[in-house]
Amino acid sequence: MSSAPLLDVQDLQVSFADRHGDWIDAVKSVSFTLGRERLGIVGESGSGKSQTGRAIMGLTPPEARVRASRMRLGETDLLTCSPQQRRELRGKRMTMVLQDPKFSLNPVMTIGEQIVETLQAHRPMSRAQALEETLSALVAVQIDNPQRVFGLYPHEVSGGMGQRAMIAMMLCPEPDLLIADEPTSALDVTVQLQVLSILDKLVSQRGMGLIFVSHDLRLVSSFCDRILVMYAGRVVEELKAGGLSQAQHPYTRGLLHCLPKLGQPVRPLPTLSRQAEWLL
Amino acid sequence: MSASGVGIRLQHLRVNFGSFVAVDGIVLQVEPGESFGIVGESGSGKSTLLRALCGLVPMARGGMTLFQAQGQAALPALGSPAYRRMVQIVFQDPYGSLHPRQTVDRILSEPLIIHNVEGQQARIVRALDEVGLGASFRFRYPHQLSGGQRQRVAIARALILEPQILLLDEPTSALDASVQAEVLNLLDDLRQRRGLTYVMVSHDLAVVTHLCSRLMVMQGGRCVEMAAADDLAARRVHEPYTQALMAASEGFRREQTENGV
Numbered sequence: 001m002s003s004a005p006l007l008d009v010q011d012l013q014v015s016f017a018d019r020h021g022d023w024i025d026a027v028k029s030v031s032f033t034l035g036r037e038r039l040g041i042v043g044e045s046g047s048g049k050s051q052t053g054r055a056i057m058g059l060t061p062p063e064a065r066v067r068a069s070r071m072r073l074g075e076t077d078l079l080t081c082s083p084q085q086r087r088e089l090r091g092k093r094m095t096m097v098l099q100d101p102k103f104s105l106n107p108v109m110t111i112g113e114q115i116v117e118t119l120q121a122h123r124p125m126s127r128a129q130a131l132e133e134t135l136s137a138l139v140a141v142q143i144d145n146p147q148r149v150f151g152l153y154p155h156e157v158s159g160g161m162g163q164r165a166m167i168a169m170m171l172c173p174e175p176d177l178l179i180a181d182e183p184t185s186a187l188d189v190t191v192q193l194q195v196l197s198i199l200d201k202l203v204s205q206r207g208m209g210l211i212f213v214s215h216d217l218r219l220v221s222s223f224c225d226r227i228l229v230m231y232a233g234r235v236v237e238e239l240k241a242g243g244l245s246q247a248q249h250p251y252t253r254g255l256l257h258c259l260p261k262l263g264q265p266v267r268p269l270p271t272l273s274r275q276a277e278w279l280l
Numbered sequence: 281m282s283a284s285g286v287g288i289r290l291q292h293l294r295v296n297f298g299s300f301v302a303v304d305g306i307v308l309q310v311e312p313g314e315s316f317g318i319v320g321e322s323g324s325g326k327s328t329l330l331r332a333l334c335g336l337v338p339m340a341r342g343g344m345t346l347f348q349a350q351g352q353a354a355l356p357a358l359g360s361p362a363y364r365r366m367v368q369i370v371f372q373d374p375y376g377s378l379h380p381r382q383t384v385d386r387i388l389s390e391p392l393i394i395h396n397v398e399g400q401q402a403r404i405v406r407a408l409d410e411v412g413l414g415a416s417f418r419f420r421y422p423h424q425l426s427g428g429q430r431q432r433v434a435i436a437r438a439l440i441l442e443p444q445i446l447l448l449d450e451p452t453s454a455l456d457a458s459v460q461a462e463v464l465n466l467l468d469d470l471r472q473r474r475g476l477t478y479v480m481v482s483h484d485l486a487v488v489t490h491l492c493s494r495l496m497v498m499q500g501g502r503c504v505e506m507a508a509a510d511d512l513a514a515r516r517v518h519e520p521y522t523q524a525l526m527a528a529s530e531g532f533r534r535e536q537t538e539n540g541v
Binding site: 159223263 | 461512514527
């Protein structure tokens with residue numbers, strides 16, 4: 001495992017058919033490899049960042065077309081997997097944290113029961129053991145009163161608490177790869193940082209690979225080891241963490257400059273003038 | 281429009297939902313032509329305060345009056361049609377605040393019909409021009425517009441009655457960063473041209489300080505700190521909560537992982 005990268009994606013393409021039956025590429029030729037590190041994928045809505053994450057998970061809608069010259073998770077070839085094998089990989093070796101816990105948790109099951117279900121789906125274990133592991137998973141995401149949260153429904157907890165439960169659920173099968181699709185966008189800024197620090201600690205403790213998909217360039221650059229900037233389905237630039245000021249591509253620089261900054265008022269704010277050649 | 285804008289004065293405003301006190305004891309004066317920001321996290325009562333200002337939720341106690349710098353013309357009282365015409369609101373989510381089965385033309389004519397305004401056609405064209413959309417957008421449906429274009433329609437709908445006070449409830453939080461910059465520039469520009477008074481709610485300190493000269497930090501329905509934008513820029517804030525918000529706006533820092541924020 002140590003020699004091969006954790007995840008190797010070459011020329012990933014995800015296309016959707018429009019109403020005339022023509023294929024529209026949401027993701028056009030994305031290539032990257034991932035080790036046990038934190039990789040950020042940044043872009044605006046429609047840049048293909050979420051579809052990239054979903055294609056790796058195998059969650060692309062059935063009517064869409066996914067093509068790649070290579071897509072491997074460790075030794076496993078994801079392109080030739082049967083849906084059955086894919087289902088086994090999901091949850092066991094790679095999991096995904098979605099944006100809004102209000103919509104991604106089951107609304108009619110208590111949080112505890114959902115985690116118990118996840119555990120028992122992946123490893124045969126007694127209910128007593130599943131209960132015990134669920135409580136310790138809730139403790140690991142810094143939930144102070146796990147007994148109480150266990151019995152609550154998703155609508156009874158705050159967004160930050162829900163997202164922590166979601167992270168607990170996704171980490172309990174001990175996957176190799178975690179894909180987090182805008183995991184903190186629905187949360188308040190202060191809660192955002194708490195959730196991120198929990199995620200950060202667990203990912204580094206367990207030596208997982210993390211793909212962090214977000215629209216927030218500044219947040220991602222402060223959190224990830226490496227950043228891919230996507231525009232219109234392509235990776236336009238790859239940056240090292242903290243290398244944001246050395247960004248070369250006009251799109252990255254434009255995105256960075258159009259954010260208002262505390263204490264450095266610029267009026268009017270620079271806006272992004274999109275160039276046709278970025279699409280090439 | 282007029283050189284002398286309209287301000288708002290709040291006295292010990294309180295809003296209850298049943299036995300829950302959502303907003304309590306807010307004392308505030310927003311000067312005519314000023315741009316005032318309200319910051320806080322979800323549940324702090326910032327949106328409720330804004331909704332109380334435009335009469336969407338009833339106040340349990342306290343009062344609110346409009347005032348002008350000079351000229352003591354009688355200003356409308358809260359709840360009257362004239363008040364509503366003077367105070368308009370732009371909501372957070374342009375995907376939810378526009379009627380999905382009405383064209384832009386229909387959306388913009390609704391306030392004009394309600395308030396019996398003359399010259400509707402010309403006003404609609406002018407309002408679209410002012411927000412940088414142009415007349416070609418007039419007969420489109422919301423689903424045919426991007427998020428930024430929808431928010432421009434929502435701003436046009438608020439401006440079409442020529443209000444003096446514009447309430448902005450997180451006007452850019454549903455938008456991409458580059459679109460956010462365009463909408464912020466538009467709002468800045470409109471305020472200068474029309475002498476509008478803004479009250480803007482946001483959870484993003486950088487956005488608020490960009491648009492507003494003064495702001496209030498809310499927590500648990502109460503005001504915890506008043507600060508000028510310059511104070512924030514120079515980090516002259518006292519409340520721990522405001523400091524936490526400031527730290528949060530600078531992104532993630534690994535050292536702080538142990539104790540959280």
